[in-house]
Amino acid sequence: MILVVKSGGEAALPEWQACFAEVAPQLSLRWWDDPALDPASVDYALVWDPEPGRLARLPRLRAIFGSGAGVDGIAADPHLPRGIPLVRCVPPEATQRMGEFVAWAVLSLTKDARRMAIAQARGAWDYFEPPFAAAARTVGIMGLGAMGLRSATMLRALGIPVVGWSRTRKALDGVECFAGAAGLPGFLARCDVLVCLLPATDETRGIIAAPLLASLPRGAGLVQVGRGVQQVLPDIVAALDSGQLSGAVLDVFDPEPLPADSPAWAHPRITVTPHVGSLPSRLERARYVADCITRFERGETLPNLYDPERGY
Numbered sequence: 001m002i003l004v005v006k007s008g009g010e011a012a013l014p015e016w017q018a019c020f021a022e023v024a025p026q027l028s029l030r031w032w033d034d035p036a037l038d039p040a041s042v043d044y045a046l047v048w049d050p051e052p053g054r055l056a057r058l059p060r061l062r063a064i065f066g067s068g069a070g071v072d073g074i075a076a077d078p079h080l081p082r083g084i085p086l087v088r089c090v091p092p093e094a095t096q097r098m099g100e101f102v103a104w105a106v107l108s109l110t111k112d113a114r115r116m117a118i119a120q121a122r123g124a125w126d127y128f129e130p131p132f133a134a135a136a137r138t139v140g141i142m143g144l145g146a147m148g149l150r151s152a153t154m155l156r157a158l159g160i161p162v163v164g165w166s167r168t169r170k171a172l173d174g175v176e177c178f179a180g181a182a183g184l185p186g187f188l189a190r191c192d193v194l195v196c197l198l199p200a201t202d203e204t205r206g207i208i209a210a211p212l213l214a215s216l217p218r219g220a221g222l223v224q225v226g227r228g229v230q231q232v233l234p235d236i237v238a239a240l241d242s243g244q245l246s247g248a249v250l251d252v253f254d255p256e257p258l259p260a261d262s263p264a265w266a267h268p269r270i271t272v273t274p275h276v277g278s279l280p281s282r283l284e285r286a287r288y289v290a291d292c293i294t295r296f297e298r299g300e301t302l303p304n305l306y307d308p309e310r311g312y
């Protein structure tokens, strides 16, 4: 069985091969642009942002695995083969890592870690009295899927109050849940820190803009770990400069890498992270994909399937 890979660049192929040799020795791994590869021999693909039209040229392809949880860069292909499962990459380590990142980002906002980092860079003893404990702030999570649910649970374990918002209403112990457009204003009014863990879809593009930011309590924090297309960066900068937002941790941008002249780099209230919210190791992802392939070969239902009707 042949698995073609486009993730991490061609230099990553030997590591992918070593990982799959450990967890699925029956799979033969080939690089996406291997000129010697016969397209008709490929059974499975593991990809990040494949060039549009390329997957459609693999006539025997049986399933597509995204190498990330968000598969917007694959689903955007107008020639994406229909009727073939597209599986999001959500091993348990991915949600754990995201929960850790969200907890770190929320704590760094509520402890004002950016202020301390700036003072340290200047060699300044910038003593200040933190106005509140993190557990006195409510965190609102937009998107209560695999990533959002795990992040909510981990924040709750730290004693931090959590509210959540999703398309369809969820029931989660200790978390007040809101849903849909009608639930959005009530949700936003509760968010001392807003965490975005939404997928990139037509509905979520540009959602983090001036109207949404104005609906948050004054001085709220923002953690953006969804996708860059969801935010209007000038609106975030304006909200920070006016005091409507007190700080932001931004992990995703449009485009990426963030251009050198972006105002986000040097802004005193923005922490920029290079799209590292949750990146499971290659072995963790290989184990997940191998397990999915085993299940698929047995005719079992695959987990974390992309749904073209919903768009995520």
Ligand code: NAP
Binding pocket: 068, 069, 070, 071, 090, 098, 142, 143, 144, 145, 146, 147, 148, 165, 166, 167, 168, 169, 180, 197, 198, 199, 200, 201, 203, 204, 225, 226, 227, 251, 252, 275, 276, 277, 278, 279, 312
């Ligand atoms: P998921 O399991 O598909 O969950 C998506 C959540 O968003 C669901 O709760 C869904 O509502 C909600 N949602 C979707 N459209 C909505 C809308 N229009 N209004 C309200 N809620 C909406 O996805 P996931 O695995 O948690 O991942 C979420 C996203 O995180 C990914 O798509 C990716 O963009 C991002 N991500 C980023 C990183 C990083 O390193 N920065 C890593 C992993 C993932 P329902 O529950 O009602 O369906």
Ligand code: GLV
Binding pocket: 067, 068, 069, 070, 071, 278
């Ligand atoms: C990373 O952004 C992912 O979608 O896993």
